[in-house]
Amino acid sequence: MQDQAFIGRQPILDSKQQIMGYELLFRHSAIATNAVIEDDLKSCARVLVNTLSDMGAQWLLGDKLAFINVNEEMLHSEMLELLPPKRTVLEVLETVPATDEVIARCKELREQGFHIALDDHVPSPQLAPLLACADYVKIDIAEAGLEKARQIFKQLHGLPIRIIAEKVETHQQFEACKEIGFHYFQGYYFAHPETLTAKVINPSYAAVLDLLNLVSKDAETKQVEEGFKRDPALSFKLLRYINSVGFGLSCEIQSIRHALSILGTKQLYRWLTLLMVTAGENAATPALMKTAITRGRLTELLGESYFDRANRDNLFIVGVFSLLDAMLEMPMETVLDKVHLPEPVTEALLTHEGIYGPFLQLAIACEEADRDRVALLAGSLQFDPGKVNDCHIAALAWVEGLGI
Numbered sequence: 001m002q003d004q005a006f007i008g009r010q011p012i013l014d015s016k017q018q019i020m021g022y023e024l025l026f027r028h029s030a031i032a033t034n035a036v037i038e039d040d041l042k043s044c045a046r047v048l049v050n051t052l053s054d055m056g057a058q059w060l061l062g063d064k065l066a067f068i069n070v071n072e073e074m075l076h077s078e079m080l081e082l083l084p085p086k087r088t089v090l091e092v093l094e095t096v097p098a099t100d101e102v103i104a105r106c107k108e109l110r111e112q113g114f115h116i117a118l119d120d121h122v123p124s125p126q127l128a129p130l131l132a133c134a135d136y137v138k139i140d141i142a143e144a145g146l147e148k149a150r151q152i153f154k155q156l157h158g159l160p161i162r163i164i165a166e167k168v169e170t171h172q173q174f175e176a177c178k179e180i181g182f183h184y185f186q187g188y189y190f191a192h193p194e195t196l197t198a199k200v201i202n203p204s205y206a207a208v209l210d211l212l213n214l215v216s217k218d219a220e221t222k223q224v225e226e227g228f229k230r231d232p233a234l235s236f237k238l239l240r241y242i243n244s245v246g247f248g249l250s251c252e253i254q255s256i257r258h259a260l261s262i263l264g265t266k267q268l269y270r271w272l273t274l275l276m277v278t279a280g281e282n283a284a285t286p287a288l289m290k291t292a293i294t295r296g297r298l299t300e301l302l303g304e305s306y307f308d309r310a311n312r313d314n315l316f317i318v319g320v321f322s323l324l325d326a327m328l329e330m331p332m333e334t335v336l337d338k339v340h341l342p343e344p345v346t347e348a349l350l351t352h353e354g355i356y357g358p359f360l361q362l363a364i365a366c367e368e369a370d371r372d373r374v375a376l377l378a379g380s381l382q383f384d385p386g387k388v389n390d391c392h393i394a395a396l397a398w399v400e401g402l403g404i
Contacts, residue, residue, distance in 0.1 A: 009396070010369075011287040012067065012164060012186045015178050019287050021065030021089065023186065025369035065089050067117060067136075072096045075105055085113030089136060094120040098130040106133035120166070123155050134161050138186075141177065142167035150180050157181065188368075208272060215269050216340045221260050224268070266313050273320045288323060290399060291367065296320035298363040298395035302381070302388070303356070311355075317341070318348045318356045319363055366392050 009022040067089045074080065075096065090109060096102060106116050110133060117136035120143065121127070131137070137156055141149045149165065156163055165177040168187030177185060211227045260268060273296065299319030300312050307315065321341075325332040336346055347354035352361050358381060365373040366388060378388050 010186060011290070012065075012184050013287055014184055015182075017287060019064055019290070020184060021067055023067040023069075023091070065115070067091050069093060069119065070096075072102065075102065075109075080109065080114075081112065083114075085109075089115040089117050091117040091119045091138070092130070094118075094122075096130075098127050103129050103133060106130065110135075117164070121152070123152060131156075131159070131161075136162050136164055136184075138164045138166045139182075140166045141173060142169065146173070146176050146180075149177070153180050153182065212269065212272050213340050215265050215272065218265065221257070224260060225257055266310065270313055270316055273317050288326060292320050292323040292327070294395050294399045295322060295360075295363050295367060297398050298366060298392055299356075299359050301391040301394055302359045302362055302383075304391075306359075306381075314342060314345050315356055315359055318345050318360050321345070321349055322360055322364075324349075362388070 009024050011019045012021045012023060014020055064087075066083075066087055068083070069091045070080065071093050072095070075090070075092065080090065092102075092106070110116060115135040116133050117138060118127075118130065118134045119138050120140045121131075121134075121137045122144070123131065139149050139152050144152065153163055162183040163181075164184040164186060165173075165180075165182040166186050168174050168177060168185050173187075174185060207227065211224060214224050214227055263271070296316045296319030300316040303312055303315045321335075324335050328335055332349055336349060341349075344354050344356055348356035348360055351357065358377060362374065362377040362381065362383075365377055374388060375385070378385065
């Protein structure tokens with residue numbers, strides 16, 4: 001168990017909410033009140049290196065950068081050099097002193113192609129030599145407050161570094177940080193946006209809802225096909241998804257009728273949930289879209305040993321739809337009024353309870369890398385950390401394979 005760690009990732013975005021990288025979150029599985037952070041980091045580093053060595057970075061990162069926390073001991077460890085340098089940003093913790101040895105090591109790592117970030121940075125004369133080695137600086141706006149964050153940004157502005165606002169929790173904070181001039185943004189706002197006031201569903205969303213309702217009522221293939229033909233963009237999206245590597249079909253599907261005959265209603269229903277995430281001019285941001293689809297796949301995989309195929313399809317829908325209120329910017333109750341779903345799915349979406357609720361809760365805890373909650377929920381479902389990690393890694397790999 002000592003090399004087990006829970007894996008999570010949180011997106012880092014630009015001002016247009018396009019993902020530029022992920023902070024990889026590792027939480028050791030042992031629930032020990034006296035656990036030492038250094039041991040945690042070393043153990044997580046082993047898991048990280050083993051995972052990247054076994055799987056390759058592509059599945060986890062796509063074409064994005066990986067931000068990885070390092071303390072002083074890890075900074076000097078040869079283990080770091082097993083990571084892919086061009087894709088890795090070493091996030092030096094604020095507890096690391098700017099000693100001559102640390103500065104020399106940062107310069108050496110940069111020469112190898114690694115990027116350096118300073119975590120929770122507050123400028124000071126002592127840290128100036130370390131700042132000269134940095135490519136990125138992170139400012140914790142929850143800790144500093146917006147006014148102090150603005151002052152720190154002004155001090156750093158003009159240096160050849162990119163500045164990241166960390167712990168952005170609300171839309172107002174995001175807008176304020178954009179106005180200050182931050183280059184990149186990270187925080188729960190992007191994974192769990194606020195539910196805003198309800199708005200009219202645009203035609204593409206309406207078309208998907210109509211199709212979902214047709215499929216759930218076992219409508220004839222001809223009716224479903226006509227529903228797609230009313231919205232060419234949706235037809236294109238469905239065919240693109242079905243022919244993607246993530247779907248794994250051996251032949252190319254070229255028509256909706258062909259797609260329907262190959263898929264059957266259950267599989268079509270799953271793909272309509274994906275279209276719901278990506279349909280319309282005001283589709284979800286890339287970060288939210290990936291979060292929703294990953295959550296759907298993870299919820300499904302976690303339930304694999306508990307449920308038959310039909311129930312696992314429902315778990316997938318529960319995971320994806322659990323962020324639908326944020327995507328459509330309306331309360332979940334309003335969303336569910338517009339689409340016909342099985343009662344256990346509705347219960348899980350509204351209360352996170354019922355037969356599907358624990359699997360959704362565990363998927364969300366994995367997403368947030370909340371180690372205590374993951375351990376508690378995994379224990380209640382009689383999963384060990386390895387099982388949870390395997391499911392999470394498989395979900396991340398599957399979503400990257402979709403090419404979205």
